[in-house]
Amino acid sequence: MTQAASPPPAYPATRKDALVETLFGEAIADPYRWLENDVRSDPEVADWVERQNALTARYLAGLPQRDWLRARIRDLMNHERFGLPVRAGGRYFYMRNAGLQNQAQLFVRKGLSGKPRLLVDPNAWAADGATALDAWKPSRDGRFLLYSVQDGGSDWRTLKVLDVGSGEVLGDTVRWAKFTHLDWVGSEGFLYSRFPEPAPGEAFQQRSYNQTVWFHRLGTDQAADELVHATPDHPELGHAAQVTADGRWAVITTSSGTDARHAIHLIDLKARRKGQWLVRELVGGMDHDWQLVESLNGTMWFLTNQGAPLYRLVSIDPAAPVPQWHEVVVESADKLEHAAVVGDKLVLNYLRDASSRAVVLDLAGQAASEIALADIGTASGFHGEPGDPETFYAFTSFNRPSSIYRLDLATGKSQVFAQPELGFDPDQFVVEQRFYASKDGTRVPLFLVRGKAAAAAGKPVPTLLYGYGGFDVSLTPAFAASRLAWLEAGGAFALANIRGGGEYGRAWHDGGRLANKQNVFDDFIAAAEYLIADGITTARQLAVQGGSNGGLLVGAVVNQRPDLFAAANPQVGVMDMLRFDRFTAGRYWVDDYGHPDREADFHVLRAYSPLHNIASGKAYPAILVTTADTDDRVVPGHSFKYTAALQAAPIGNQPHLIRVETRAGHGSGKPTDKAIEESADVLAFLAAATGLNVPAGASGMQRR
Known part of the structure; x- marks a missing residue:
C-alpha cells in the first residue's frame, strides 16, 4: 500500500459560519467566506494557514521519495541559463543564472565579443531571495536602463532607472505600476501604466480599475509625471503604451479584459510639445486583436485576427490623410504568433499543432525562407529593430533546456549563442505528439514524454497529466527540471x-469558454481516458496538475470524475466561480468565464465551480492544493475555501492537504530555492499516491 493510501492525520479545525445567500433562486452556502480575508492582516486566517502548513509539512516529511526528488531537481537546475540578448547602442543586455542563484542577474557587454559586466544583481535585494528583477528596457542609445522590481511575487511593480555606463541607480522611483509595458521616449523619459494608489490594507485584494498611461521625465519626482492617456468614464479599460523603433509614434493599446479585443490610439511624438499628448484613434470598437509589430519609413505593421482567426500581417501609413490597411502576409493554415521587423526583414513565428516554425521574408512579405528548428519544440524571441544585423531566439523542448541562437540576417544562418551543459542525455527520452477524440469527437493534440526504457517496455507507468485550457493561452513544449526528475524515476508526462487555449486560434478559444467551458473539462477527461485505454497508465497511477485557470480545470475534473485519478495538484487555482470577479485582477476574467451576477452565466458557473460541486459520498483521489500568501492575481482565499470544503466533506480517506508558500505570489519571481522545495513536495505527494518509486541509493545521475 502506498503512503497516500493510509488515512491522513486529523485535519485542523476550521470555523464554519451559517452564511447562506440566495442567488437567482438558489440558496448558496458560503461557510468559509472569512478565509477570503488577507492572511497578512487577519490573525485568524494566518493561524489557519499556520496549522494547515504544519500538518502538510509533517505529512510530506514522511514521504520516502521526497529527498531524492529534491536532490535530483536541484541537480537538474544546476546549469548555466541565459535569456535573450537585447541590442541597444552597440551594447548587448542579457539575463544569466549561474545555476542555483535565486534570481537571474542582468549583464551587459560592448559588442558580441565584449567582456560581460554585471549590471543588476537582484540577489542582493532581499535576504530570502524573493525580490526579483522583472521587466527591463534599455534606452535605444544604450545609455540608461529602465527596470521593474517585483517583491514577494506580487503583481505590483516599482520602476527604477540606472546609468549603464557607471552602473549607478538614479533617484527616479515610480510606484503602483502593474500590467505595464516599459518604453522610452528618446532618453528624456519613459511611458508606463499604473493604477491609483490602493486604500490602506487593500493593496493585495482591491480590484484593478482606472489604469492610466503616464510619462516620467528623468530626474523628476513621480508627482510631476505627465498624464498621457486615461478613460475615467470607462474605469474598466486598461491601457499600455509602446514607442516605435523610429521614435515617431507612441502606440496605446486598450483592452477591457483578457479577450484579444483592442482599440489602438496613436501619439505623433514628432509633433509633441512638452506637457502635451495629443491622442488620436487608429482602430476603434475593440472587436479584434491588433498587435503592434513596428514602424519604419512611413509604414506601420500590425498582427490582427480581423477577418483571419489564425492571424495575418497588415500595414498602414498612419500619417496619411485617409489611412488605408494593406495585407502583407495572408492567413495560413498555421497560427501566426509573432512578427518583428529586424534589419530589413520580416521574421514570423508560427504555431503548427502547438509546435513552432519560423520564417524570414522581405518587407513586402515575399521571398520566404524557413528557419531550421530542431523537431518538436518551442522557439521564442525573434526580437530586434530595423537596422539590426541579427535576431536571437530560444529553442526548448520537454527534454531540452533552452538554448539561445543568433540568426545572421545577411546569411540566414543560425549559430549557438549560449547552450547549457547538461547533467543528463536528452536522447534518452522520447517526445511524441498524439491526437485523441474528445467527448464530442473533436480532435485534440497531446504531447507524451517518456524515457526510452519506459516506452520500450510498453507497460503502464505512473503518469502526470498537465493542462490549462483558457484565456487563449497556448501550451507548447518546454523544459522543467521537475518533470525530467519524474521521467528519470520511471514515470511519464503528458x-x-x-480547447479554451490559443493553439488553433479564435475558434479553439471560443470552443472552451463561457457557455462552452464544459468542453475544456471533457477534453481533459478524454485525455485521461486515452492514456488509460492506450496502456500508458492506469487510473491508480494517474495524477493531474494545472495552475491558475489550470487549477480550476483540475478541481472541476476531479469533481466530475474522481474515479479517474489517483492524485491531483491544483495550483493557485480559481476555485470559487461565484465570487472570482470581486478581487484584484479577477474582474478581467469575465471574458472567459462570464459574469456571476448575470443569471445565464451564473447557472453555467455554478454547474462546474470546484468549490460548489464537491461530490460528497464519492471516493476522491489524494489532493495537494498549492498557493501563496502574496498571490494578488488569484487571491489565496480561493484555495483556502476549497481546501476547507474538501476536508469537511465525506469523500474518502485519501489526504486532502494545502501547501501555502510565504513571500511568494502567482508564480513569477519565485526564488530558485523555493521553487525546488515546492516542486519536490508536490512530486513526492503525487509519487506516493501513484506508486512512483525513485531510484534507490542515488541522488540522481552525475553531470556528463
Missing part, C-alpha cells in the same frame, strides 16, 4: 492542448 500535456493536453485542450
Whole structure:
C-alpha cells in the first residue's frame, strides 16, 4: 500500500459560519467566506494557514521519495541559463543564472565579443531571495536602463532607472505600476501604466480599475509625471503604451479584459510639445486583436485576427490623410504568433499543432525562407529593430533546456549563442505528439514524454497529466527540471492542448469558454481516458496538475470524475466561480468565464465551480492544493475555501492537504530555492499516491 493510501492525520479545525445567500433562486452556502480575508492582516486566517502548513509539512516529511526528488531537481537546475540578448547602442543586455542563484542577474557587454559586466544583481535585494528583477528596457542609445522590481511575487511593480555606463541607480522611483509595458521616449523619459494608489490594507485584494498611461521625465519626482492617456468614464479599460523603433509614434493599446479585443490610439511624438499628448484613434470598437509589430519609413505593421482567426500581417501609413490597411502576409493554415521587423526583414513565428516554425521574408512579405528548428519544440524571441544585423531566439523542448541562437540576417544562418551543459542525455527520452477524440469527437493534440526504457517496455507507468485550457493561452513544449526528475524515476508526462487555449486560434478559444467551458473539462477527461485505454497508465497511477485557470480545470475534473485519478495538484487555482470577479485582477476574467451576477452565466458557473460541486459520498483521489500568501492575481482565499470544503466533506480517506508558500505570489519571481522545495513536495505527494518509486541509493545521475 502506498503512503497516500493510509488515512491522513486529523485535519485542523476550521470555523464554519451559517452564511447562506440566495442567488437567482438558489440558496448558496458560503461557510468559509472569512478565509477570503488577507492572511497578512487577519490573525485568524494566518493561524489557519499556520496549522494547515504544519500538518502538510509533517505529512510530506514522511514521504520516502521526497529527498531524492529534491536532490535530483536541484541537480537538474544546476546549469548555466541565459535569456535573450537585447541590442541597444552597440551594447548587448542579457539575463544569466549561474545555476542555483535565486534570481537571474542582468549583464551587459560592448559588442558580441565584449567582456560581460554585471549590471543588476537582484540577489542582493532581499535576504530570502524573493525580490526579483522583472521587466527591463534599455534606452535605444544604450545609455540608461529602465527596470521593474517585483517583491514577494506580487503583481505590483516599482520602476527604477540606472546609468549603464557607471552602473549607478538614479533617484527616479515610480510606484503602483502593474500590467505595464516599459518604453522610452528618446532618453528624456519613459511611458508606463499604473493604477491609483490602493486604500490602506487593500493593496493585495482591491480590484484593478482606472489604469492610466503616464510619462516620467528623468530626474523628476513621480508627482510631476505627465498624464498621457486615461478613460475615467470607462474605469474598466486598461491601457499600455509602446514607442516605435523610429521614435515617431507612441502606440496605446486598450483592452477591457483578457479577450484579444483592442482599440489602438496613436501619439505623433514628432509633433509633441512638452506637457502635451495629443491622442488620436487608429482602430476603434475593440472587436479584434491588433498587435503592434513596428514602424519604419512611413509604414506601420500590425498582427490582427480581423477577418483571419489564425492571424495575418497588415500595414498602414498612419500619417496619411485617409489611412488605408494593406495585407502583407495572408492567413495560413498555421497560427501566426509573432512578427518583428529586424534589419530589413520580416521574421514570423508560427504555431503548427502547438509546435513552432519560423520564417524570414522581405518587407513586402515575399521571398520566404524557413528557419531550421530542431523537431518538436518551442522557439521564442525573434526580437530586434530595423537596422539590426541579427535576431536571437530560444529553442526548448520537454527534454531540452533552452538554448539561445543568433540568426545572421545577411546569411540566414543560425549559430549557438549560449547552450547549457547538461547533467543528463536528452536522447534518452522520447517526445511524441498524439491526437485523441474528445467527448464530442473533436480532435485534440497531446504531447507524451517518456524515457526510452519506459516506452520500450510498453507497460503502464505512473503518469502526470498537465493542462490549462483558457484565456487563449497556448501550451507548447518546454523544459522543467521537475518533470525530467519524474521521467528519470520511471514515470511519464503528458500535456493536453485542450480547447479554451490559443493553439488553433479564435475558434479553439471560443470552443472552451463561457457557455462552452464544459468542453475544456471533457477534453481533459478524454485525455485521461486515452492514456488509460492506450496502456500508458492506469487510473491508480494517474495524477493531474494545472495552475491558475489550470487549477480550476483540475478541481472541476476531479469533481466530475474522481474515479479517474489517483492524485491531483491544483495550483493557485480559481476555485470559487461565484465570487472570482470581486478581487484584484479577477474582474478581467469575465471574458472567459462570464459574469456571476448575470443569471445565464451564473447557472453555467455554478454547474462546474470546484468549490460548489464537491461530490460528497464519492471516493476522491489524494489532493495537494498549492498557493501563496502574496498571490494578488488569484487571491489565496480561493484555495483556502476549497481546501476547507474538501476536508469537511465525506469523500474518502485519501489526504486532502494545502501547501501555502510565504513571500511568494502567482508564480513569477519565485526564488530558485523555493521553487525546488515546492516542486519536490508536490512530486513526492503525487509519487506516493501513484506508486512512483525513485531510484534507490542515488541522488540522481552525475553531470556528463
